[in-house]
Amino acid sequence: MEATIEVRGLRKRFGPRLAVDGLSFTAAPGLVTGFVGPNGAGKSTTMRMILGLDRPDEGAALVGGRPYRSLRTPLCHLGAMLDASAVHPARRARDHLRWLAHANGIPARRVGEVIELAGLGSVANRPAGGFSLGMRQRLGIAAALLGDPPALMFDEPVNGLDPEGVAWIRGLLRSLAAQGRAVLVSSHLMSELEGGADHLVVIGRGRVIADTGVAELLAAASGGRTELRTPDRQRAMTALAREGAEVAAAERDAVTVSGLPAERIIEVLTAARVPFTGIAEHRATLEEAYMELTRDAVEFRAGTGGEAL
Ligand SMILES: Nc1ncnc2c1ncn2[C@@H]1O[C@H](COP(=O)(O)OP(=O)(O)OP(=O)(O)O)[C@@H](O)[C@H]1O
DSSP states (O other), rough: OOOOEEEEEEEEEETTEEEEEEEEEEEEEOOEEEEEOOTTTSSHHHHHHTTSSOSSEEEEEEEETTTTTSSGGGGGGGGEESSSOOOOSSSHHHHHHHHHHHTTTOOOOHHHHHHTTTTOGGGSSSBGGOOOOHHHHHHHHHHHTTTTEEEEESSSSSTTHHHHHHHHHHHHHHHHHHHEEEEEEEEEEEEGGGGOSSEEEEOOOOOEEEEEEHHHHHHHHHHTTTEESSSOHHHHHHHHHHHHHHEEOSSSTTEEEEEEEEHHHHHHHHHOOOOOOOEOOOOOOOHHHHHHHTTTOOOHHTTOOOOOO
């Protein structure tokens, strides 16, 4: 069973504050769709509307073509983790999952399966109140997987996790998408999605700024630049500029060259007898691509912590 998460013209106002301003996008089956924007951009509000927890003023959110609230067995259509702390602290992890399964008509044997999938085997009989953040995230993810849903949604799942936890979640998201599921994952840090997302929906002030494949975005941001290392930077820059290249000094012995292909750079340097120790076509990071994409949006420029006011 395939399911798409679809948001159509969503709008939500809290008093004077327009939190979501006519948002439309799709998270398609088989892809991890990163949902990115600075703090306050409207990600959580959008996710709450997808789950029917907040009512939109306008527009609709659909899971497999239907509003979440109209689904008879919602956990079997969309699994979600919005707030990993939403567990009774005295309740054992296994009992929390059993209770959820029971309430949703899911067979009890599935509880053991998701405990294994989420790597909770050794702590499943302990009260969730004593769990570390990483363990709570894993419990939230186990709950999202209970109904074996074709669509999944996670709000900032790697926030505050150590590198091992981040790598684990990234691998899990990838494998869920590889099984054909639609996976929507939010983050306010672009770097957290590096290597994890196939598609990106970037939002700011409740609006879509970009809706693009990660590969296309990185290719566009890499933009034919080459990085050169040379002990004789000044002569290299002069020789390349004479050939019409745009050159800029980078850190230590590095020069960034654009406007000339790498083969031509090598020819020019060789002819001018300028030594070089390395040459590589530049590959933009997701963070660089994000900065380029959002260069004109002041709210992003303060960096990752900028409040979208
Ligand atoms: N229940 C609410 N009442 C009033 N304002 C709200 C409410 N929920 C959200 N907002 C406001 O709506 C805007 C969007 O908030 P939201 O939490 O959706 O952003 P976000 O992108 O998820 O941010 P973060 O990365 O910090 O989680 C913010 O200005 C927030 O203060």
